[in-house]
Amino acid sequence: MxxxxxxxxxxxxxxxxxxxxxxxxxxxxxxxxxxxxxxxxxxxxxxxxxxxxxxxxxxxxxxxxxxxxxxxxxxxxxxxxxxxxxxxxxxxxxxDNTSHHEIVKRENQxxxxxxxxxxxxxxxLHGRDGVQGKNGRDGRDGIPGVKGDAGPHGEKGDQGALGLKGDKGGQGPKGIQGSKGDQGLKGDQGLSGAKGEGRDGRDGRDGVQGIEGDVGPRGDKGDQGSTGPKGEPAGGLVYVRWGHDSCPSNGAQLVYSGRAAGPVWNSKGGGSNPQCLPLDPNYLRYQSGMQDHSYIYGAEYRVSNAIMQDIDSSSIPCAICYVPTRSALYMIPAKYTCPTGWETEYHGYLMTERHHHYRSQFLCIDHTMKPVIGSSQATPSCTYWTVEGRCGSLPCPPYEETKELTCAVCTK
Known part of the structure; x- marks a missing residue:
């Protein structure tokens, strides 16, 4: 089994x-x-x-x-x-069924x-034989052996005996302190000499200042002095009143009066801003004859409606006005009144160069449109026409194409 x-x-x-x-x-x-x-x-x-x-x-x-x-x-x-x-x-x-000889024979087989x-x-199970190795090198040195135990320490020797210490010398006896002597007797005071005659005494010094007295009662308020002359105002403003030769009677002062002037209507050059030329010009150095430089022309009204037909082609007057009591100035287009709190210097019509001419600035021409006496249409000249709004980009209403636009010059 x-x-x-x-x-x-x-x-x-x-x-x-x-x-x-x-x-x-x-x-x-x-x-x-x-x-x-x-x-x-x-x-x-x-x-x-x-x-x-x-x-x-x-x-x-x-x-x-x-x-x-x-x-x-x-x-x-x-x-x-x-x-x-x-x-x-x-x-x-x-x-069990075979002879011993057969069994042995079978076992041997x-x-x-x-x-x-x-x-x-x-x-x-053994597998294939391995490849024979190359010639072996000499083996390395073996690992160093274990360090042996340290030998026993020798016995410590006996300590030598100490020498004897010498005796200390004795101190001598302290001397006896002597007794304190007696205090001597106080001597007699000497005789005082006779007092000499004194000199005349000086004047005594001023006495100490006395205490300050109480504050007296407040006096009555005096009368107010007279008002001084009014000083010159600071600042002020200046504006041009186009279409008139004097200033409004609302405190404005006339600086000078003159004529409106600017570039000719078909000129590409020159200034675009109109000028109020004075009536008494001054010249410095000059050269006679035309130098073909820049030119300025008198301005004329160009109106064709019945309201202003009598001044058509007349020269435009102007006035330089000074307002000492105000400091702000603005021209409002399309309005002939000023906002609340503002002073209306004058009002009139908005005018500028004709639409197919070379452009110039918009002016607020006084509604009276005073002409220059004796003037008539001159060629060439700077012309000013009334302005009408065009509907489309402008809202209509409130604007209307057939009506001339107004304006107002306001100060504050």
């Missing part, structure tokens, strides 16, 4: 080895599939990684081949063990077969 148990154990061991090899082969094949997938994913990115994966695949294939060879060897071992088990069984089954099978098994 011991031999049968050993055979069973050998078979069980072989089966376990076969299962291990099978699982190892399955795991290796799974690893191979995984590696193949990684190779396919990485081959677009790096050629060097692809080569490394191919080497790993070859290595895995070699391992699988070796495992398959080992599996074949284990199969041979199992077959040998199974064959041996059958022969043992036949031996024990026929031992089985022993030879067993030895051959064991040799085959040993050869299979």
């Amino acid at each position: 011991g031999a049968v148990s050993m055979v069973h154990f050998s078979i069980l061991l072989s089966i376990v080895c076969l299962v291990v090899v099978f699982v190892g082969g399955w795991y290796s094949q799974s690893s191979l599939i995984k590696l193949n997938t990684q190779v396919m994913e990485q081959q677009y990115h790096n050629q060097e990684q692809t080569e490394q994966f191919n080497k790993q695949i070859i290595k895995q294939n070699n391992q699988i081949s070796e495992q398959q060879l080992q599996l074949k060897q284990l199969n041979i071992i199992i077959e040998v063990l199974l064959d041996r088990n059958g022969k043992y069984k036949d031996n024990y089954d026929t031992r 089985q022993s030879q077969t067993t030895i051959q099978s064991d040799n085959t098994i040993i050869k299979l």
